[in-house]
Amino acid sequence: xxxxARADLRPxxxxxxxxxxxxxxxxxxxxxGALLARLAGRSDHDVMTYMTIxxxxxxxxxxxxxxxxxxxxxxxxxxxxxLVAFYQHSYQDHIGFLxxxxxxxxxxxxxQPNLDDKRYVYAGIPITGLTIEALxxxxxxxxxxxxxxxxIAAIFHLDVDKLRLLVRERFGGKDESVMNTALLAFQAGYxxxxxxxxxxxxxxxxxxxxxxxxxxxxxxxxxxAYGLIAAGVRYGAGYPITPWSTVMEILRTEFSKxxxxxxxxxxxxxxxxxxxxxxxxxxxxxxxxxxxxxxxKAEAVGWASMAEIPLIVVNVQRxxxxxxxxxxxxxxxxxxxxxxxxxxxxxxxxxxxxxEDCFYIALEAARIARKYSTPVFILSDGSLATRIEAFNEPxxxxxxxxxxxxxxxxxxxxxxxxxxxxxxxxxxxxRMMEGKYPVVTGLEHDEMGHPTGxxxxxxxMTAKRRRKLQDLAKETPLPKVxxxxxxxxxxxxxxxxxxxxxxxxxxxxxxGKRISALHLRHLHPLPEGLASIFDRFAxxxxxxxxxxxxxxxxxxxxxxxxRYCNPKIRSVxxxxxxxxxxxxxxxxxIR
Amino acid sequence: xxxVSVPLPEREKLTKKxxxxxxxxxxxxxxxxxxxxxxxxMLEKRQLPHENIVTLAGIGCSSRFPYFMNTxxxxxxxxxxxxxxxGVSLARPDLHIFLFGGDGDGFSIGGNHLxxxxxxxxxxxxxxxxxxxxxxxxxxxxxxxPIGYRSKTDPTGVIDHPVNPIKKLIAxxxxxxxxxxxxxxxxxxxxxxxxxxxxxxxxxxxxxxxxEFYPGAFDAGNPRKGGEFKVIDEKKWDDTPEDESRHDVTNxxxxxxxxxxxxxxxxxxxYETDRPTKNALxxxxxxxxxxxxxxxSDLELLQNTFDRMK
Numbered sequence: 001x002x003x004x005a006r007a008d009l010r011p012x013x014x015x016x017x018x019x020x021x022x023x024x025x026x027x028x029x030x031x032x033g034a035l036l037a038r039l040a041g042r043s044d045h046d047v048m049t050y051m052t053i054x055x056x057x058x059x060x061x062x063x064x065x066x067x068x069x070x071x072x073x074x075x076x077x078x079x080x081x082x083l084v085a086f087y088q089h090s091y092q093d094h095i096g097f098l099x100x101x102x103x104x105x106x107x108x109x110x111x112q113p114n115l116d117d118k119r120y121v122y123a124g125i126p127i128t129g130l131t132i133e134a135l136x137x138x139x140x141x142x143x144x145x146x147x148x149x150x151x152i153a154a155i156f157h158l159d160v161d162k163l164r165l166l167v168r169e170r171f172g173g174k175d176e177s178v179m180n181t182a183l184l185a186f187q188a189g190y191x192x193x194x195x196x197x198x199x200x201x202x203x204x205x206x207x208x209x210x211x212x213x214x215x216x217x218x219x220x221x222x223x224x225a226y227g228l229i230a231a232g233v234r235y236g237a238g239y240p241i242t243p244w245s246t247v248m249e250i251l252r253t254e255f256s257k258x259x260x261x262x263x264x265x266x267x268x269x270x271x272x273x274x275x276x277x278x279x280x281x282x283x284x285x286x287x288x289x290x291x292x293x294x295x296x297k298a299e300a301v302g303w304a305s306m307a308e309i310p311l312i313v314v315n316v317q318r319x320x321x322x323x324x325x326x327x328x329x330x331x332x333x334x335x336x337x338x339x340x341x342x343x344x345x346x347x348x349x350x351x352x353x354x355x356e357d358c359f360y361i362a363l364e365a366a367r368i369a370r371k372y373s374t375p376v377f378i379l380s381d382g383s384l385a386t387r388i389e390a391f392n393e394p395x396x397x398x399x400x401x402x403x404x405x406x407x408x409x410x411x412x413x414x415x416x417x418x419x420x421x422x423x424x425x426x427x428x429x430x431r432m433m434e435g436k437y438p439v440v441t442g443l444e445h446d447e448m449g450h451p452t453g454x455x456x457x458x459x460x461m462t463a464k465r466r467r468k469l470q471d472l473a474k475e476t477p478l479p480k481v482x483x484x485x486x487x488x489x490x491x492x493x494x495x496x497x498x499x500x501x502x503x504x505x506x507x508x509x510x511x512g513k514r515i516s517a518l519h520l521r522h523l524h525p526l527p528e529g530l531a532s533i534f535d536r537f538a539x540x541x542x543x544x545x546x547x548x549x550x551x552x553x554x555x556x557x558x559x560x561x562x563r564y565c566n567p568k569i570r571s572v573x574x575x576x577x578x579x580x581x582x583x584x585x586x587x588x589x590i591r
Numbered sequence: 592x593x594x595v596s597v598p599l600p601e602r603e604k605l606t607k608k609x610x611x612x613x614x615x616x617x618x619x620x621x622x623x624x625x626x627x628x629x630x631x632x633m634l635e636k637r638q639l640p641h642e643n644i645v646t647l648a649g650i651g652c653s654s655r656f657p658y659f660m661n662t663x664x665x666x667x668x669x670x671x672x673x674x675x676x677x678g679v680s681l682a683r684p685d686l687h688i689f690l691f692g693g694d695g696d697g698f699s700i701g702g703n704h705l706x707x708x709x710x711x712x713x714x715x716x717x718x719x720x721x722x723x724x725x726x727x728x729x730x731x732x733x734x735x736x737p738i739g740y741r742s743k744t745d746p747t748g749v750i751d752h753p754v755n756p757i758k759k760l761i762a763x764x765x766x767x768x769x770x771x772x773x774x775x776x777x778x779x780x781x782x783x784x785x786x787x788x789x790x791x792x793x794x795x796x797x798x799x800x801x802x803e804f805y806p807g808a809f810d811a812g813n814p815r816k817g818g819e820f821k822v823i824d825e826k827k828w829d830d831t832p833e834d835e836s837r838h839d840v841t842n843x844x845x846x847x848x849x850x851x852x853x854x855x856x857x858x859x860x861x862y863e864t865d866r867p868t869k870n871a872l873x874x875x876x877x878x879x880x881x882x883x884x885x886x887x888s889d890l891e892l893l894q895n896t897f898d899r900m901k
Contacts, residue, residue: 266707270674277678428663441666
């Protein structure tokens, strides 16, 4: 029957499609989009999503964009191939993102498009009415999201059985009527005779399976949380703030399964202090927030530097300063992470480049925190936090770290702060066989932890704390240059701009430009040897989502210029609260 | 954890000598010396495993305490010692957590943490050495400075209503609230010991004179200075007629009324109740969760989670 309904659709193989769902936040378009992303992941496609959620409590325009491809998908796409408009405002606000020749799927009960505009293909469907009809009217128009999912499944010839299974998994926890309603709505959308409106049905090219591992599909905050678990982190504390909150929600539930604990603290200061209590007790701990909350934690992080307590501080960055743009993205907390302490307070700063990297960066942060007994910042951001990607399942068996504290008795002249070695504290509960018990402290101290204001000791201890970062810089591998190792322009990026930069550079190289890219995960300390990479390019363009500042340079550009005194380093910045589009990167870097 | 091949030597008796570290930096005559001495005595009496005693503090004169104790310890930042101690307490049920601090640390900059530590009933013993003044920074008004006290920040006399520590603690939900006086060594030991034995968030306000900036502040509670050290007469539950009028420490309203008696007020235990600690409640949740999952290994757990994301 299904075949008959679509017999007249002309099949077309595609490599890549960008679908933008535009509606209001309560319509569940995130749910529909996430199901689509997970299906793509399960079908061995590459997938990336992008969403905006209003900061209002309920309602307000919201989008979810899914890009599904057969090759490597690096960004969520500048333009949409398909736009699904639930409302008139959705149509008006987003029609500009639809490429010429793209398809507008719209709800004829809500939207009246300008059909005279011949740049687009129009497919009007009474989505609201058909959903209500399918569900018997009691559910009002709840279920439109799944109706649309059914439509998309039909248009793209998606694996419907897998999709139904995903819907069951998604709604399985609720009562059966909810799941049945969801499946009913999905089925109604899937059975809709799209052939009456469209002449083509699309099918993603099946690429030969190149992956040796199965794919997992999740968002960046999930990847970060599970990375922390793999890294042996079992304790933490936080306070709710967008877009960090979902990390703490996951950890609150997950840590308990592993016999650990995540505490929702009364405020940010208590959260970082609790985390330091866990770390002092022998369990490397995590706290996190977004920029404003990190400001509140700053004093305690200074203590962690001085007392040399390992700690992971996650900052899921948003637009700032102050309350700023809570649900938008920005990379404007780099200075805060590197320099946001009082006194000379060395700390390590890392940034994940993709959702997958959110998982691995957590492992790297934990490794560094333990090895160097120091606070480590992870700078994620609002786009990584909510974006869904499919990636190769990590080899957990080889990655899992042991969370247990070392409570072995300490002998041989144990000193908490030896000048000639890296500090490794003896957690409480460790017997001190020579009878001297250590105090960890925020006062400047001697090797035994006794407070002292002796000039020679402050000098020596400041150097001891700083040397840890110098040692780390030496052992940090140089990032690989994407493209030729020399050329006209090197595009330098950090964090979530990885995808758009890569795609832009690929495109520019395709046009014959001598351009390469370098992405930094270790932002402080910088790995040794970057200067030699910079030397081989005539122009170094640092792309980042923050302001150009008083002197015309973004935050990483300023740090790099200060570090390398290299006048070739210039800056490409923007502060519209949205992720970089490939086109914007190209415009900025190509001269 | 590294394995120990040779048997560890027998534990020696925990003496004052073994517990003593740096010589206190307090001014001669400071009340805090007596608090330290009482703490040594209490620990000598109880003979806890040395390595399981943890002494923590924030910032202030009294918060120097960890340096003078030869135990595991941490000297943290101003006002945040309660959440630090909460982390240690919640992660490590094997440890005895003692927290020392002053009135500024506990009732002013750390006031919010005191409330939430009390509300959540996190297991620790917190001795607040209250001297009614900021001593370390040299004579500014503290949250407990009485109206009229002349400090450097209120040169014509304090005008802000002071905190009543006992009422604040009871209202916040602390499950053990007591008050003592640094000149009454036996009372201090007795109260600290009861606080330590209380399974929950136990707080002792200890009036401890600042000889430098507020001398004589607590003479009214010191018989040797002509004052009166009035101890709360607790119910003995002996069915005698005189027991009728004694204080029931589980009676929150009565405790609140006793806390309202004008300075120097009463000393002893105002309030004590059994309420499950956060430590116990979290443990119960963890155990229930893990038993429902069938006690899987960490690797199995994470693998199962990832399998669901395929």
